[in-house]
Amino acid sequence: MRAEREVILSAGAYESPKLLMLSGIGPAALLSAFGLGVVRDLPVGQGLQDHYMTLLNFRTDVDSLLTAATPENAALLQSEGRGPLTSNLGEAGGFFRSRPELDAPDVQFHAAPVPFHQEGLGAPAGHGFAFGPCVVAPTSRGAVTLRSPRPDVAPRIVHNYLTTAEDRAAIVAGIRIALEIAARPAVSALATGAFDVPASHDDAGLLGWARRSGQTLYHPTSTCAIGSVVDPELRVYGVAGLRVVDASVLPSVPRGNTNAPTIMAAEKASDLIKGAVR
Ligand SMILES: Cc1cc2nc3c(=O)[nH]c(=O)nc-3n(C[C@H](O)[C@H](O)[C@H](O)COP(=O)(O)OP(=O)(O)OC[C@H]3O[C@@H](n4cnc5c(N)ncnc54)[C@H](O)[C@@H]3O)c2cc1C
Structure with a gap:
């Protein structure tokens, strides 16, 4: 039955589950632990996925994009x-x-003509280029839970990156591919040294480096997944008039970047809401 009014929740894979849980929709035991009434016991926040990436940074004495932001380059972009x-x-x-x-x-x-250093929070020491292998079909899953019943407190986010043997093997293989490409003459001729690359090249060394230096590729998904939290029309199970429409509904992280698949889900949702598809 179609609800008279619909609420569409689109706060992303970290905040949508938090808002549902603060509204009493989530794992009953967790909600009760925070003194929240349980409207619907659902596995909200469970199943979090993301693409885990490592970044190998090499120094170069060729100009990288670090110095690209000049008035001359801005004019070139605008005029030509x-x-x-x-x-x-x-x-x-x-x-x-x-x-x-x-x-x-x-x-x-991914390969970039600029160093990727501390997610942009630290100043890179000179020109460089970066290779970023990532685990694109992870099997590890984490969870978004609560740290507080207050809406202004960030949720607890636990990714559990590299907890499966498949994911560990994939990141080690990805780093090896990066090292292999970096050793080819066309690339090694540009590199004047290593800025941030693994020192030891055996499997344990590469994995240890991946754990220390890896980061999110900013692709969180699957915390309000179709089939467990929402139905195939993105309606929250057992709650009338409430849909979730964002990357959290994807049952697993896509084997590639997440922006287009999220837009696809939103386009589908708009058709469903308009009644244009059944
Ligand atoms: C730095 C970065 C780079 C990326 N690069 C790429 C890329 O190159 N290619 C690609 O495919 N994907 C990329 N992504 C991923 C892509 O942006 C996401 O997959 C996509 O935006 C997910 O859409 P969403 O609607 O789920 O969440 P979001 O786009 O995060 O939208 C959620 C919105 O909800 C708002 N919100 C949250 N909480 C509240 C609240 N309590 N009240 C009101 N509003 C709230 C947020 O401000 C935000 O605007 C990147 C992401 C980041 C962070």
Whole structure:
């Protein structure tokens, strides 16, 4: 039955589950522990996925994008649509199978003509370029839970990156691919040294480095997943007039970047809400 009014929750894979839980929709035991009344016991927040990425940074004495932001380059971009400011940073990339028997790639690879350092929070020490292999079809799952019943407190986010053997094997294979490409003459001729790369190249060394230096690729999904929290029309199970429409509804993180799949879910939702599809 169609609800008279609908609430559409689109706060993203971290905040949508938090808002549902603060509204009494979530794991009953967790809600009770925070003194919240239980409207509906659902596995909200469970199943969190993301793409875990490592960044190998190499030094170079060739100009990188670090110095691209000049008035001259801004003028070139505006007048002719050319120059370094047209860069999307991730200028090259690819998808790899870490083992030939896999049906589809488990490693995605980004390459950028600029160092990627401390998520932009630290100043990079000079020009460089970066290779970023990531686990693109992870099997590890984490959870978004609560730290407080107050809406202004961030949720507890536990990713559990690299908790499965498949994910550990994929990141090690991805780093090896990056090291192999970096050793090719065309690339090694540009590198004047290593800024942030693994020192030890055995599996344990690469994995240890991946754990220390890896980071999110900012692709969280699956915390209000279709089939467990929302139905195939994105309606929250057992709650009339409430849909979730964002990356949290994706049952697993897509094997690639998440913006387009999230838009796809939103387009589908708008058709469903308008009654244009059944
Ligand atoms: C730095 C970065 C780079 C990325 N690069 C790429 C890329 O190159 N390609 C790609 O495909 N994807 C990329 N992504 C991922 C992509 O942006 C996300 O997958 C996508 O935006 C997810 O959409 P969403 O609607 O689920 O969440 P969001 O886009 O995060 O939207 C959620 C919105 O809800 C708002 N909100 C949250 N809580 C509240 C509240 N309590 N009240 C009101 N509003 C609230 C937020 O402000 C936000 O506007 C990137 C993400 C980041 C962070």
